[in-house]
Amino acid sequence: MLESPPLSLYVHLPWCVHKCPYCDFNSHVQRGVLPEGRYIDALIADLELDLATVSPRPLQSIFLGGGTPSLFAAEAIARLFEAVRLRVPCSPSMEVTLEANPGTIERGRFAEYRSAGVTRLSIGAQSFDDRHLRALGRIHTARETRAAVAEAQAAGFDDFNLDLMYGLPDQTRAEALADVEAALELAPSHLSHYELTIEPNTRFHRRPPSLPDDDTRFAMLTVCQARLAGFEHYEVSAFAVPGRRCRHNVNYWSFGDYLGIGAGAHAKLTDTDSGRVWRTAKLRHPLMYMRHAHDERRIAVRREVGSAERAFEFMLNALRMPDGFTRQDFEARTGLELERIEAALETGCARGLLGRVGAAQWAPTDRGLLFLNDLQALFLPGGPADNAGRSPLAAEWRHEPHESRSLAG
Numbered sequence: 348m349l350e351s352p353p354l355s356l357y358v359h360l361p362w363c364v365h366k367c368p369y370c371d372f373n374s375h376v377q378r379g380v381l382p383e384g385r386y387i388d389a390l391i392a393d394l395e396l397d398l399a400t401v402s403p404r405p406l407q408s409i410f411l412g413g414g415t416p417s418l419f420a421a422e423a424i425a426r427l428f429e430a431v432r433l434r435v436p437c438s439p440s441m442e443v444t445l446e447a448n449p450g451t452i453e454r455g456r457f458a459e460y461r462s463a464g465v466t467r468l469s470i471g472a473q474s475f476d477d478r479h480l481r482a483l484g485r486i487h488t489a490r491e492t493r494a495a496v497a498e499a500q501a502a503g504f505d506d507f508n509l510d511l512m513y514g515l516p517d518q519t520r521a522e523a524l525a526d527v528e529a530a531l532e533l534a535p536s537h538l539s540h541y542e543l544t545i546e547p548n549t550r551f552h553r554r555p556p557s558l559p560d561d562d563t564r565f566a567m568l569t570v571c572q573a574r575l576a577g578f579e580h581y582e583v584s585a586f587a588v589p590g591r592r593c594r595h596n597v598n599y600w601s602f603g604d605y606l607g608i609g610a611g612a613h614a615k616l617t618d619t620d621s622g623r624v625w626r627t628a629k630l631r632h633p634l635m636y637m638r639h640a641h642d643e644r645r646i647a648v649r650r651e652v653g654s655a656e657r658a659f660e661f662m663l664n665a666l667r668m669p670d671g672f673t674r675q676d677f678e679a680r681t682g683l684e685l686e687r688i689e690a691a692l693e694t695g696c697a698r699g700l701l702g703r704v705g706a707a708q709w710a711p712t713d714r715g716l717l718f719l720n721d722l723q724a725l726f727l728p729g730g731p732a733d734n735a736g737r738s739p740l741a742a743e744w745r746h747e748p749h750e751s752r753s754l755a756g
C-alpha cells in the first residue's frame with residue numbers, strides 16, 4: 348500500500364556570477380541588480396500554491412541550491428524561512444542546507460546565514476589546485492576555499508560538505524589524491540567526491556577538454572575512496588562522518604517526497620488517496636517564473652509517474668546507496684508488490700551486481716556500484732536500454748541530489 352513518505356523542500360536560486368563550462372543546470376549569469384525581493388515574493392507565492400496539493404506533513408529538510416544561493420543576502424533568506432515556517436509544520440530537528448561558492452562569501456555572511464536558520468553548508472571547492480580551478484572556470488582560489496571554511500567554522504558551523512571533482516582536464520592521480528588530502532585537513536563532516544562528466548549543452552561539450560583516460564580515472568577513484576575509508580560511504584559519490592549523512596539527499600535517494608520551488612525546480616509528490624505519484628518542473632527562466640509564480644503557468648511540466656516507471660525510478664535512486672533497500676521500503680514508497688521486479692532482482696544477483704542482505708533486503712555489490720548503469724538498466728520498463736543504461740525516462744526525470752554534482756557557480 349502506498350504510504351506518505353517524508354517531505355522535504357528544495358529551493359532553487361538560479362543566479363551565478365559566472366557559468367562554469369561543465370554546468371548543465373538551470374543557472375543564469377547575474378546581470379545588474381539581483382531581484383532579491385521580487386524573487387523571494389515569487390518563491391512564497393509558489394509555495395502557497397504547491398501546498399494546496401500536498402498532504403499535511405512536517406518538513407524534514409530544506410535545501411537551497413542553484414546557481415549560487417550565497418549571492419542572496421541573509422535577510423532575504425531569513426524572510427523566506429519565516430514564510431515557510433508560517434505555512435508548513437517543520438520538524439524540530441529540520442536540516443537546512445545552503446550551497447555556497449567560496450568566491451562569493453563576504454566576511455560575516457556565514458554568521459548571518461546561521462542566524463537566519465541555516466544549519467548546514469555545502470561549499471563548492473571542486474579542487475585545491477588553482478590551475479585546475481581555472482580550467483573549470485571557477486571564480487575562486489584554493490586560498491578562498493580555506494578562508495570560507497574558516498569563516499564558517501568561526502560562525503559555528505560544524506556540519507558542512509565540501510564538493511570535490513576528479514578526472515579534471517590533464518589531472519594526474521597524485522593531484523586527485525592531493526585534493527582529497529587538502530579537503531580532509533579542513534575537517535568537513537561530509538564530502539561529495541564525483542567524476543567530472545561532459546554534459547550536453549555545456550561549453551565543455553562544444554569544446555571538449557583533454558581528460559584523463561579511463562584507467563587513470565579509475566585509479567583516481569580507487570585511491571581517493573581508500574583515503575576516505577574513515578567516512579561512511581553511504582551513496583555512490585557521498586561520504587559522511589558517522590551521523591552526518593545529508594538527510595535531504597537521503598530523502599531523494601529513498602524515493603521520498605519533495606516540494607520544489609523556484610525557476611526550474613523539480614518536485615515529486617505522493618497522493619495516497621488516489622494512489623498516484625506526480626512529478627512537476629517549474630518554468631526555467633527566472634523572469635518568466637517570477638511573472639507567473641502566482642498562477643498555474645509557473646508549472647512547465649506535470650506528469651504522473653505510472654506503475655512501471657515508478658518501480659524503475661525507485662530503483663534508479665535506491666541502488667545508488669550501498670545500504671540498498673528493503674521489501675518494505677519498495678512497497679511503501681511505490682505502492683507496488685515486490686514481485687513486479689523479482690525477475691530483475693534475480694538477474695542482478697546472478698550477474699554479481701546485487702546481493703541479498705537477510706530475508707528481505709537487497710544491496711548493490713562493489714561490482715554493482717562500479718557498473719551502476721548496468722544494474723539500474725535491469726529495472727527499465729520493458730527491460731534494459733542501451734549499454735549505458737539510459738532511457739528517455741531517466742534523462743527527463745532523474746533529479747540528482749545537489750551534492751552529487753556541484754551547482755554553486
